[in-house]
Amino acid sequence: MRNIRQTGLDNIFTLSMNGSKILSTKSLVPGVHSEKTITVGDEEFRIWDPYHSKLAAIILKGSSISIKKDSTVLYLGAANGTTVSHVSDIVLEGTVFAVEFSPRAMKDLIRISIPRTNLIPILADARYPDSYRNMVSEVDFIYQDVAQREQAGIAIRNASLFLKKNGLLILMIKLKSIDSIKKTDEVAKSEIKRLEDHFNIKELIDLEPFHSDHTAVIAQKR
Numbered sequence: 001m002r003n004i005r006q007t008g009l010d011n012i013f014t015l016s017m018n019g020s021k022i023l024s025t026k027s028l029v030p031g032v033h034s035e036k037t038i039t040v041g042d043e044e045f046r047i048w049d050p051y052h053s054k055l056a057a058i059i060l061k062g063s064s065i066s067i068k069k070d071s072t073v074l075y076l077g078a079a080n081g082t083t084v085s086h087v088s089d090i091v092l093e094g095t096v097f098a099v100e101f102s103p104r105a106m107k108d109l110i111r112i113s114i115p116r117t118n119l120i121p122i123l124a125d126a127r128y129p130d131s132y133r134n135m136v137s138e139v140d141f142i143y144q145d146v147a148q149r150e151q152a153g154i155a156i157r158n159a160s161l162f163l164k165k166n167g168l169l170i171l172m173i174k175l176k177s178i179d180s181i182k183k184t185d186e187v188a189k190s191e192i193k194r195l196e197d198h199f200n201i202k203e204l205i206d207l208e209p210f211h212s213d214h215t216a217v218i219a220q221k222r
């Protein structure tokens with residue numbers, strides 16, 4: 001394929017443009033006019049912007065996470081579906097359960113999920129996983145980007161219900177949403193300490209320069 005290179009990750013590609021590396025996923029639903037895409041032969045690739053997606057940022061920063069084409073993912077804080085749609089491109093043979101509590105964002109999420117048969121939108125509050133227990137199966141990954149206090153608590157409760165043993169949590173900690181007075185280092189340390197009772201911490205990734213005041217925690221369920 002000209003210009004486009006397969007990464008070591010399922011359905012994720014890179015493209016070199018003016019000396020910088022651009023990330024993309026192969027479109028599961030080609031022909032959406034509002035998206036930035038590149039067409040090579042009869043295949044369409046959607047540009048995946050690390051400034052708009054923390055998952056794209058950690059992949060560009062070299063995280064070892066590897067979501068596979070048959071993975072199941074519980075995505076907490078799906079918003080209007082920017083990142084979720086790329087996860088749906090990746091897990092072609094799997095499923096993404098996308099939880100979001102804003103009815104306005106859910107409207108967009110439902111719209112993008114209609115042609116994406118592997119994407120299940122769920123209008124619910126991630127703090128109360130019992131409320132969507134009947135809609136979600138066991139998953140290989142939990143991706144959490146909810147910008148809430150109690151982020152570790154939300155992750156622990158969801159993981160205890162849905163994450164497989166040895167499954168991976170990818171948690172985006174927005175340091176200032178937890179405590180605006182404590183120093184960011186202190187905040188991250190106390191959230192990570194709470195996680196350590198349930199998970200082995202695998203990686204900590206600072207999201208600079210793409211997202212300030214954010215750290216990604218990759219942790220494996222024991």
Ligand SMILES: C[S@@+](CC[C@H](N)C(=O)[O-])C[C@H]1O[C@@H](n2cnc3c(N)ncnc32)[C@H](O)[C@@H]1O
Pocket residue numbers: 052053054076077078079080081082083084099100101102105124125126127145146147148
């Ligand atoms: C930073 S945005 C997520 C961006 C999205 N992950 C992306 O990359 O496209 C955080 C989202 O989490 C949602 N959210 C916050 N608290 C939540 C909760 N308790 N349950 C479900 N969604 C929540 C917000 O409504 C918002 O849409």
